Amino acid sequence: MTQALTFVVLSTGLDSFRELRDALAADERTRLLAGGDDVEQLHAEITRLRPNAAIVTLPDANAEAALRYVERLSVECPQTAIICASRDASPDLILRSLRAGAREFLRLAPIRADEFRTVVDRIGEFRAVQPDVPKKRGRAIAVFSSKGGCGTSFIAANLAAAMNAPTVLVDLNLQAGDLALYLGIEQKFSIADLVENRARADESLLKSYVVPHTSNLALLAAPREADAADDIEPEHVFEVIELLRQHYDYVVIDPQHTFDAITLAALDQVDEVVLVLTLDIPAIRSAQRTLQLFDRLGYPRHKVRIVVNRWSKQIELDVRQVERFLGERVTGYVQSDYNTAVNSINLGQPLVTSNPTSRLAQELRQIAANLTGAAPLPPPTEQPRGFLRSVFQRRASADAPDALPGRLGKEKAPAAI
Numbered sequence: 149m150t151q152a153l154t155f156v157v158l159s160t161g162l163d164s165f166r167e168l169r170d171a172l173a174a175d176e177r178t179r180l181l182a183g184g185d186d187v188e189q190l191h192a193e194i195t196r197l198r199p200n201a202a203i204v205t206l207p208d209a210n211a212e213a214a215l216r217y218v219e220r221l222s223v224e225c226p227q228t229a230i231i232c233a234s235r236d237a238s239p240d241l242i243l244r245s246l247r248a249g250a251r252e253f254l255r256l257a258p259i260r261a262d263e264f265r266t267v268v269d270r271i272g273e274f275r276a277v278q279p280d281v282p283k284k285r286g287r288a289i290a291v292f293s294s295k296g297g298c299g300t301s302f303i304a305a306n307l308a309a310a311m312n313a314p315t316v317l318v319d320l321n322l323q324a325g326d327l328a329l330y331l332g333i334e335q336k337f338s339i340a341d342l343v344e345n346r347a348r349a350d351e352s353l354l355k356s357y358v359v360p361h362t363s364n365l366a367l368l369a370a371p372r373e374a375d376a377a378d379d380i381e382p383e384h385v386f387e388v389i390e391l392l393r394q395h396y397d398y399v400v401i402d403p404q405h406t407f408d409a410i411t412l413a414a415l416d417q418v419d420e421v422v423l424v425l426t427l428d429i430p431a432i433r434s435a436q437r438t439l440q441l442f443d444r445l446g447y448p449r450h451k452v453r454i455v456v457n458r459w460s461k462q463i464e465l466d467v468r469q470v471e472r473f474l475g476e477r478v479t480g481y482v483q484s485d486y487n488t489a490v491n492s493i494n495l496g497q498p499l500v501t502s503n504p505t506s507r508l509a510q511e512l513r514q515i516a517a518n519l520t521g522a523a524p525l526p527p528p529t530e531q532p533r534g535f536l537r538s539v540f541q542r543r544a545s546a547d548a549p550d551a552l553p554g555r556l557g558k559e560k561a562p563a564a565i
């Protein structure tokens with residue numbers, strides 16, 4: 149299917165805007181992405197959405213200011229063709245428009261249908277000769293825990309915010325995702341909309357479904373209504389992640405805490421899984437089960453990075469013994485600091501930006517740096533003590549990998565394993 153030609157309209161007059169909007173709606177080759185009279189706001193949208201064309205109306209009273217903007221737009225966004233539109237179609241104004249950088253001129257009040265068709269044809273030709281932007285393939289990272297409440301959403305939001313490159317955070321908790329709150333943003337659309345329109349999802353459409361948080365971070369939110377997720381199939385998630393990878397350097401995914409088909413589709417596809425656990429027996433056991441499942445699924449161990457969240461010196465557990473139990477090194481630590489964590493969540497601002505000098509933020513940035521290729525952080529040191537130490541000593545001496553005594557032995561495997 150041919151992708152629609154995408155337009156934005158900058159118009160100071162409501163009548164001209166309506167006329168242009170109706171003409172675009174009547175031509176099935178075109179799609180209006182954004183419109184308005186606020187130059188700066190629309191310029192930000194053009195930079196973000198990269199439409200094929202921008203129509204700039206030239207008001208009778210002050211065409212000069214609009215022409216100055218045309219000059220700026222032609223320099224800053226050369227991939228967007230500029231169409232000047234005006235009721236005054238004098239040769240002088242047409243010439244000034246072209247000199248300012250417009251490719252086309254459209255007469256308004258009324259728009260002639262044949263002229264409009266010609267202008268759209270030319271925009272099609274303009275798009276056809278634009279050099280292909282080479283497809284990128286960003287890294288996909290899932291932040292996962294098969295046990296709820298370990299802090300995966302908090303960590304996912306912060307890692308995504310710390311990436312320092314174009315990143316999209318994907319809320320794959322389709323039934324009850326709340327990452328929009330972690331980023332303090334209002335969502336209009338969700339992954340369900342992108343799934344529904346994925347066949348025609350070019351960059352502009354895709355970027356209209358994500359919500360920008362900063363210039364480097366956007367969110368693909370979970371559906372607001374759980375019903376909207378009913379039609380989402382694992383293969384749709386696969387396609388959406390592939391699509392996102394073409395447009396972002398990093399795709400950070402916060403999946404559900406179960407091994408349902410959608411979560412597995414995402415885990416299969418990602419380059420890395422940040423496996424989050426807390427230093428309590430159910431979470432450690434759950435991480436061990438997850439690693440066993442990953443082995444059965446054929447995930448290479450280097451795909452998995454273990455991060456301990458809510459780490460504290462007070463916890464009577466030797467991380468080295470946890471590592472032996474899991475058969476895997478811990479590569480990141482985030483200390484326990486409930487007030488700092490919860491304040492940033494309540495503020496709707498990732499800690500790495502709202503409180504960048506906090507210890508938590510530094511640790512989160514270190515994990516992000518490890519993911520992007522920097523050297524790993526040495527683990528904190530602590531003393532093994534008390535009851536939990538003895539549990540791990542017994543585990544270390546047990547023969548069978550699953551032969552943990554007592555409460556660990558009773559824990560059930562996650563539902564769908």
Ligand SMILES: Nc1ncnc2c1ncn2[C@@H]1O[C@H](COP(=O)(O)OP(=O)(O)OP(=O)(O)O)[C@@H](O)[C@H]1O
Pocket residue numbers: 293295296297298299300301302303405457458459482483484485486487489490493508
């Ligand atoms: N390092 C930390 N120190 C203290 N509290 C933390 C830390 N990380 C997360 N928390 C707190 O733990 C709670 C759960 O965090 P979060 O929602 O990120 O977990 P989750 O694994 O996504 O849970 P869910 O099961 O709801 O998906 C939050 O109240 C958060 O403030």
Ligand SMILES: [Mg+2]
Pocket residue numbers: 300301302321
């Ligand atoms: Mg969560």
